[in-house]
Amino acid sequence: MLYLLDPDSPNAPFPSVEQAEKEPNGLLAVGGDLSPDRLLNAYRSGVFPWYSDDQPILWWSPDPRTVLYPEQLRVSRSLRKTLRNKPFHVSFDRDFEVVMEACSQPRRQENGTWITRQMKHAYGELHRMGHAHSVEVWLDGSLVGGLYGVAIGQVFFGESMFSLERDASKCGFVRLVRQLIKWDFRMIDCQIHSNHLVSLGAREISRGLFCDHLNVWCGQDHWKSGFQYVDERN
Numbered sequence: 001m002l003y004l005l006d007p008d009s010p011n012a013p014f015p016s017v018e019q020a021e022k023e024p025n026g027l028l029a030v031g032g033d034l035s036p037d038r039l040l041n042a043y044r045s046g047v048f049p050w051y052s053d054d055q056p057i058l059w060w061s062p063d064p065r066t067v068l069y070p071e072q073l074r075v076s077r078s079l080r081k082t083l084r085n086k087p088f089h090v091s092f093d094r095d096f097e098v099v100m101e102a103c104s105q106p107r108r109q110e111n112g113t114w115i116t117r118q119m120k121h122a123y124g125e126l127h128r129m130g131h132a133h134s135v136e137v138w139l140d141g142s143l144v145g146g147l148y149g150v151a152i153g154q155v156f157f158g159e160s161m162f163s164l165e166r167d168a169s170k171c172g173f174v175r176l177v178r179q180l181i182k183w184d185f186r187m188i189d190c191q192i193h194s195n196h197l198v199s200l201g202a203r204e205i206s207r208g209l210f211c212d213h214l215n216v217w218c219g220q221d222h223w224k225s226g227f228q229y230v231d232e233r234n
Contacts, residue, residue: 005032005059014045017061017207026062026207033057034122036129043150043157044218046211048191053116063207066190066197073177074201082167083174088145089138090175096127096134099146103160115160123159126150137165137172145169147176153218154186173200186217 003015010033020028028047032038034057042048042059051058075083100123104115126132131152137145145168147161156176163169177188190197193204 002027003029005029005038005057007031007033010035010038011041014042014047014059017046017063017211020061020063020207026060027058028061029059030056032059034118036122036126036131039122039126039150040131040152043152043155043189044214046207046214048157048159049119050114051116052114061207062192064204065207065210066193066202066204067210067213068177068188068190068197068200068202070177070181070185070188072201072203073174074199075174076199079167079170079174083171086167086171087139088165088168088171090172091136091138092176092179093127093133094136095143096132096148097124098143099134099136099148099162100124100160102143102146102162102164103148105162123148123150135172135176137163137168139165139168145172147172149189151185154184155189155214155217156180156185156187157189158191170196170200187213 002021003019006012015029017028020026034049039049045061046065047059047061049057050060097120100115100120104113104120106113123132127134132148132150134148135146136143144165145161145163147158147169149156149158151157161169161173180188189210190202
């Protein structure tokens, strides 16, 4: 039976992730709200929201969990060539709302999006508080790719990415990972498996190990304010 969250108690703890459903994998709770306190508590607990407009807020903690340890980033030969030769420029936190809007557009062969108006408002608030961040990829002054996520302690929780040019989002992701290494981040949460992320070095770990990492690395709260502005060629 799913756990029902009280929308009037945003600071209430989430149930143990071990109570999540096996099918669908990781469904843990329903309801609540998307207040900053609840969202930050969710990420620290190994939980994230994922639902569509015609559903209540659904909270997930799948097992296994897909992560990337930054030092294990894999850059293919073809991607290295693109990084060298394609005149992309990358910035951080330059246009968060536009990146999130671009990420919300339905993909090919998809009719809807899980990035609802409610989600955009909630993560925009997290961004204004210095917790949510965007990566923008530019080509000749136009935004052609990007991604956004949430940073807590030494963990970056990736949410979504988009690309209008071949390898644009991959180049932005590589630039982000390289910068996160400099900032001593220890893990990037990729949530669920995708071939796109595996090609960049992501791997699956157990939910238990993932939560153990969060207990240590989210407590190292050396990061709270916005990312340093970056705008340079890869």
